[in-house]
Amino acid sequence: MMEAALPLRLSIPRSSGGSGSFSPLFQPFPKPTTVQLHPGSFGWVPAKLSLFHSRAVSEDRAEVEAEEATPQWKLDFLGADAGNREPQLEEEEEEDDELLPAEANDWCVRARRSALRSIEARGLAPSLQRMVSTPKKKKKKKASKKDLKKAEAELKRRKKQLAKSEEEKEDDDDDFDDDEDVIDDLQDMDDLELRVAQFADGMFDEKRQRNREAFVQKLSRFSTAPSNRSREVSLNRPIVQAHTADEVLALAAEVMADVAKGLSPSPLTPLNIATALHRIAKNMEAVSMMQTHRLGFARQRDMSMLVGMAMVALPECSPQGVSNIAWALSKIGGDLLYLPEMDRIADVAITKVQDFNAQNVANVAGAFASMRQSAPGLFSALAQRGAQIVQTFKEQELAQFLWGCACLNEWPHPLLDALDAIFPDNTTLQCHVYDATSSGPQTSVEETSGGEKDGNSARSLNFSRDQIGNIAWSYAVLGQMDRRFFLHIWRTLSQFEEQRLSDQYREDMMFASQVYLANQSLKLEYPHLGICLEGDLEEKITRAGKSKRFNQKTTSSFQKEVGRLLYNTGHEWIREYAVDGYTVDAVLVDEKLAFEIDGPTHFTRNLGTPLGHTALKRRYITAGGWKLVSLSLQEWDELQGEFEQLKYLRSILGLDVE
Numbered sequence: 001m002m003e004a005a006l007p008l009r010l011s012i013p014r015s016s017g018g019s020g021s022f023s024p025l026f027q028p029f030p031k032p033t034t035v036q037l038h039p040g041s042f043g044w045v046p047a048k049l050s051l052f053h054s055r056a057v058s059e060d061r062a063e064v065e066a067e068e069a070t071p072q073w074k075l076d077f078l079g080a081d082a083g084n085r086e087p088q089l090e091e092e093e094e095e096d097d098e099l100l101p102a103e104a105n106d107w108c109v110r111a112r113r114s115a116l117r118s119i120e121a122r123g124l125a126p127s128l129q130r131m132v133s134t135p136k137k138k139k140k141k142k143a144s145k146k147d148l149k150k151a152e153a154e155l156k157r158r159k160k161q162l163a164k165s166e167e168e169k170e171d172d173d174d175d176f177d178d179d180e181d182v183i184d185d186l187q188d189m190d191d192l193e194l195r196v197a198q199f200a201d202g203m204f205d206e207k208r209q210r211n212r213e214a215f216v217q218k219l220s221r222f223s224t225a226p227s228n229r230s231r232e233v234s235l236n237r238p239i240v241q242a243h244t245a246d247e248v249l250a251l252a253a254e255v256m257a258d259v260a261k262g263l264s265p266s267p268l269t270p271l272n273i274a275t276a277l278h279r280i281a282k283n284m285e286a287v288s289m290m291q292t293h294r295l296g297f298a299r300q301r302d303m304s305m306l307v308g309m310a311m312v313a314l315p316e317c318s319p320q321g322v323s324n325i326a327w328a329l330s331k332i333g334g335d336l337l338y339l340p341e342m343d344r345i346a347d348v349a350i351t352k353v354q355d356f357n358a359q360n361v362a363n364v365a366g367a368f369a370s371m372r373q374s375a376p377g378l379f380s381a382l383a384q385r386g387a388q389i390v391q392t393f394k395e396q397e398l399a400q401f402l403w404g405c406a407c408l409n410e411w412p413h414p415l416l417d418a419l420d421a422i423f424p425d426n427t428t429l430q431c432h433v434y435d436a437t438s439s440g441p442q443t444s445v446e447e448t449s450g451g452e453k454d455g456n457s458a459r460s461l462n463f464s465r466d467q468i469g470n471i472a473w474s475y476a477v478l479g480q481m482d483r484r485f486f487l488h489i490w491r492t493l494s495q496f497e498e499q500r501l502s503d504q505y506r507e508d509m510m511f512a513s514q515v516y517l518a519n520q521s522l523k524l525e526y527p528h529l530g531i532c533l534e535g536d537l538e539e540k541i542t543r544a545g546k547s548k549r550f551n552q553k554t555t556s557s558f559q560k561e562v563g564r565l566l567y568n569t570g571h572e573w574i575r576e577y578a579v580d581g582y583t584v585d586a587v588l589v590d591e592k593l594a595f596e597i598d599g600p601t602h603f604t605r606n607l608g609t610p611l612g613h614t615a616l617k618r619r620y621i622t623a624g625g626w627k628l629v630s631l632s633l634q635e636w637d638e639l640q641g642e643f644e645q646l647k648y649l650r651s652i653l654g655l656d657v658e
Contacts, residue, residue, distance in 0.1 A: 073133040078112045231267040236275060245280040245289075245297060252276050253302040256309075270313040274321035274328075277310060281328035291334055298332050311341055314348045322349055323360040330367035339606055342368065346375040353381040361386050362397035365404030372611065374408055374604035383412035390418040399467035406474035408604065409612045416478075419485040423459075466511055468493050473514035476521040477612040479619070482529065490518075490531055513581065516541050517616065520580055524623040558633055559585060559597045565646050566595070569655055579624060582617050587626075594626040595653065599633050608634065629653055 119128055235255060242248045252268065259266045280303075284294055297303060310325050317325065326345050329338045349356075349364055356364075361382050368375055386393070386401060393401075405412045463471070468489060475486040493515065519533050519541065533541060566573045566586055577587040579594070586595040602614040610618070621628050629652055639645045649655075 071129075073129045074116065077116060077128065077132050078109055228265045228267065231265070232269050232272060235267040236272050239272065239276050239279055242279060243283065244287075245283045248276050248279045248283065249297075249300070249302055249306070252306050256302070256305060268309065270317040270321055273306065273310050273313055274317055274324045276306060277328035277332075278324040281331035285331060294332055294334070295336060298337055307338070307341060311344055314344060315351075317348075319352050319355045319357070319360050322352060323356075323363045326367040327363045330370045333371070335370070335372045335605060338371070339373070342371060342373045342375075343606070346373075346378040350378055350381050353378075353385050356382070356385050358386070358389055358393045358397045361389075362393075362400040362404070365401045369404035369407035372408075372601075372603075372605045374410075374607040374609055376410065379405060379408065379410040379412065383410075383414045386412065387414035387418040390415060390422060395461055395463050395467055399463070399470045402474040403470045406477040406612045409477070409610060409615050411478055411480075416480055416483055416485070420483055423485055423488060425484070463489075463492070466507060469511040469514040472518040476518040477616045479525070481518070481522060481526050487529075487531065493533075512541050516581055517620070521616070521620060524620065556599055558599055558636065562597050562631065562636065562649070565642065565649060568646055569650060569653070571655065579621055579626070582620060584621065584626075592626050593653065594621050594628045596621075596628060596630040598630050603632070608632075 116128075119125060235251070238251055239248055242251065252273075255263075255266070255268050259268065280297075284297075289297075298307075307329070314322065314325065322345065326342070326349070329341060329345075332338075345364075346368070365379065365382055368378070382401070383405070401415070402412070471489050472486075472493065475481050475483065475489075480486065481490075515533075519538065522529065522532050532538070563573075563575060563586065571588055573586045573595075574589060575586050577584045577589075577594075584594045585597045587593060596618070598610075598614065601611075603610055618628055618630065631649075631652065635648075636645070639648055
């Protein structure tokens with residue numbers, strides 16, 4: 001019965017005894033299509049081994065397909081080996097179906113996968129992802145040069161369109177400057193900001209530009225907007241009463257922010273702007289703020305905005321306001337900042353010079369001189385105005401204006417002529433000198449030649465010691481020491497024997513050096529006048545004038561470089577040679593050849609013309625019989641290489657080229 005139930009293709013092996021029995025193992029057929037069967041209680045079924053193997057392979061393939069779309073954080077959770085299953089499975093599928101995949105035997109990975117399914121079923125996958133994965137910071141991608149060029153072209157195109165549509169448009173030069181400012185801003189944008197600026201045909205960028213222009217217009221409408229006197233006074237009072245420069249700037253910044261929000265009319269009138277700048281500079285002077293701190297203060301955004309508003313409001317300022325702004329910028333920026341601003345002040349001051357008083361004339365001249373800012377047209381107009389109001393000048397104003405003209409080597413001939421005309425002789429002038437440091441009466445010595453007879457008609461001038469020194473030095477620089485007014489001043493100075501001079505104070509040394517140089521100029525250029533200082537006073541002035549206590553000479557790298565090449569010329573140069581009160585950089589004593597190496601401090605910063613002290617030194621050394629040759633830094637920078645530099649030195653010095 002059992003044999004009949006078997007398939008025909010299967011045979012039961014016989015034992016040696018002839019009785020039929022089942023073999024414990026069936027031998028597989030060589031053909032791959034043959035299916036092996038095992039007896040069981042439910043009939044003949046396929047072999048158990050083949051069933052499990054095919055199921056494992058199918059499960060592995062499904063898992064591999066799932067892993068292909070598995071996020072990285074899941075692979076990190078399953079373990080480092082779980083993500084590397086795919087290549088291993090492919091290799092095992094190509095081999096004979098004998099071994100299970102490595103993953104099937106990795107109970108740890110299976111346990112993690114089971115836990116992952118449970119976590120996902122409960123909706124906690126995001127929390128697990130935050131725990132497993134570490135967010136990475138994305139670096140901002142800077143805009144490429146290609147994008148910047150596209151943005152620049154697009155902005156120029158839009159600017160041209162706006163220029164056609166708007167009725168009131170600024171000049172083309174101003175538009176080009178605005179475009180360059182916008183392009184500079186785009187260079188600091190990242191890729192996202194650049195794309196936003198280009199979005200919707202540049203709508204957002206145009207809106208930003210319109211807001212900026214509207215803000216500037218709000219701050220600059222001083223002449224057209226009505227003035228609110230109460231607001232102007234309420235702002236002016238705290239500005240004047242502020243004790244520090246920071247307090248003044250904070251007040252101005254607060255008002256600028258209110259104006260930007262819509263405050264109208266603006267309390268920042270030209271008067272308040274000029275007052276704010278003046279108080280900032282005055283508070284800096286009160287605490288003797290260092291120059292580096294002043295420069296840092298000047299570079300603040302609010303301070304730059306305040307100076308810009310001052311330049312816009314300058315035509316509406318009074319002469320006193322123009323004078324205050326010029327003086328303030330000279331104290332804040334020194335000779336390092338505000339070059340274009342001072343040029344604008346010069347242009348506006350020329351148009352208002354006829355309304356200047358003596359104080360305005362002196363302050364503007366002193367501001368330009370301290371900043372080494374040459375303005376020939378302005379100083380010519382100031383000299384004309386000074387001649388018209390010469391009788392209103394006070395001693396300090398007269399000394400300051402003459403000093404300013406001498407510093408920039410500007411000749412105020414109209415004022416000098418007016419002084420000589422007003423004071424033709426000693427009968428019309430009573431000149432006094434006093435010691436400003438003394439606590440007693442300010443008048444100490446008086447020139448009374450002719451003054452006692454006509455004391456009612458003579459004008460009395462009370463000069464301080466330092467004012468006398470400034471005036472004497474100014475006339476020496478200008479080469480006008482044969483003027484009548486200078487003779488009055490110099491004779492007054494000759495009465496100065498009783499005054500004390502000490503080398504312990506800078507003011508004493510500056511006064512002594514000025515008088516010493518003036519006296520030496522009289523000896524060399526005007527010996528026929530016979531008014532040189534004599535006796536103990538000359539000895540005292542000479543000794544103090546030659547002192548180096550407050551006049552230490554520093555050697556720049558430019559001077560060191562030129563000095564090194566001088567020795568290659570084959571001549572014996574003497575460095576730092578003293579010629580009376582001056583020190584020459586290098587000389588050839590036998591040839592009487594003096595060589596001066598002049599850095600930027602010897603010239604005006606805008607035109608490059610020699611300053612007054614440089615011109616006086618050159619004239620003095622030349623009058624002493626020396627052949628003077630000077631070399632500027634600008635000339636030196638144009639030369640390339642030591643060979644060309646050495647050749648140029650030989651040519652200007654008149655030495656034979658070997």
